[in-house]
Structure formats: C-alpha cells, structure tokens
Amino acid sequence: MWSMQLRLNDCYRQQRFPYPLFGSDATIALGVYMGVNGKGGESIAPALKR
C-alpha cells in the first residue's frame, strides 16, 4: 500500500513535473484538498482505463 506522498510523487512524475519534495507544502495541500473533498466518496476503480 502506497502512502499518499508516494502516490503523488508518481502522479507528478507521469505529468512530467519536476520532482515533488516529500512533505512539501504543495503535496500536503493537495492531499488535504483531496481528503476533504473525497470524504464519504465511493471507490469506482477502475474509473479510467488509461
């Protein structure tokens, strides 16, 4: 099981971003944003094939 930090790291890699620092403001802000907005949501994976 990957932590949110690892998931975001790979997400940014695939977006061709520069390297996100672990524990950086941007990654924590994004993790919190998704946590708050995704609360109570149901997983519908695989939602996207690609």
Place this chain on the structure above:
Amino acid sequence: MKNTIKYIAPALVALLAGCAAVPAGPELDKLAADMAKTSFRDQGQAKMDRLLPDDANRECSAADVAGNPIDEKKAQAIQEANLKTIKWPSDGQFLGDWKAGEKIAQSGRGMTWSDKAGSENGGNCYNCHQIDKKEISYGTLGPSLYNYGKLRGVSDPGDAAAKPILEYTWGRIWNARAYNACSQMPRAGHNGILNEQQVKHIMALLLDPNSPVNK
C-alpha cells in the same frame, strides 16, 4: 483553567484577525507560484522551468478561473502566433508508416525524470483519443479519430485535393494551439515530444487509406 483562557484568548484574536485578511486573487496566484518553487526541484530532464506558464497558459487559465471563454481577440492572437511556429515536413512528404505510427500512438514513454534524456518519446495519443478500433483501451478527453481520413474524404493522400486536410492535421499534431488557443492537447512537435519522422508516422496512421483507422 482561567489561566489557560487568559493565554489562549489573545492567540485566538490574532488568529481571527489573520482570517479576515484572506489574500485576494493575484496574491493567491503569487502564493501558489512561490509554493510551487519550494515544493519541487530539478530531477534528470524534468527541470523547474516546466512550471513556468507561457503567455497563452496565463491567458487561458485566467479565463478558466473567471469561468468565461477566452476573449476572441486574445484567442486569435495566440492562434496566429502558434501557427507561425509550425515546422512543415522538410521534404514535403506528410505521411510515413502507419504501423510505426500505431506504436508511437500507443507509447506513453518519455520526458519524465525517470526517462533518460534524449530517449525516444511516445505520443500517448490513445490516452485521450480512440484511434484504431481494435484498441479498446482509450481515453475520451479528445474526439474519436477512428475513420479520421475516411470521414474527411481522403482516398488518395497524394492527391492535391487532400492537401488542406494533410496540412491541417500536421499543424494540429505539431502545435494544437494554432487552431484552438486553449487546447489541452500536448504540442507534440512544438515542444519536441515527437520529431518530424514520428509525426509523419502518426499522420500515416490517421490518413493512409491502408491504415486500420480508415478501414
């Protein structure tokens, strides 16, 4: 208990005062840009300059934030500027090999910090487009490209009548902003994702009558 309140109260007042001064739009933009600067670093070929928006990026996201389509005149200017950047095939040949094109369309490799700089990139076309009907795993952010050439009446790509479609398709792959100012499509040629030969192969995939796309 009383003591605790005595200490917390001033802190609360300070906190609330802080809340009252929520920064406005431009300040927030600067905060976000500064945060990006301290949250990322160069790694391999993925350098920090990738986070810098160009003028078109700025105009398009500003329109997006405002919830309006981009101003017509600004869109025209962006499209004209981008149209000028398109490099047309050096030998006048638009089409390569559709089989090679299919491989490029399938491949999503390249340009990440874990790819070797200078290694061959894919086009990742299937990520957003349906192309060959046989491939059932495709994205839907872009329009379907199945029967692309056939639907546009290209039966002989060498024929002069097909030239405008060939040019438009080449330009759209090379730099999509030449036709749609705020296009989300990666500018494959313009940004050096695909080279001229690779764009020719993609062109063949879309426009060669023998390509499965046009069957």
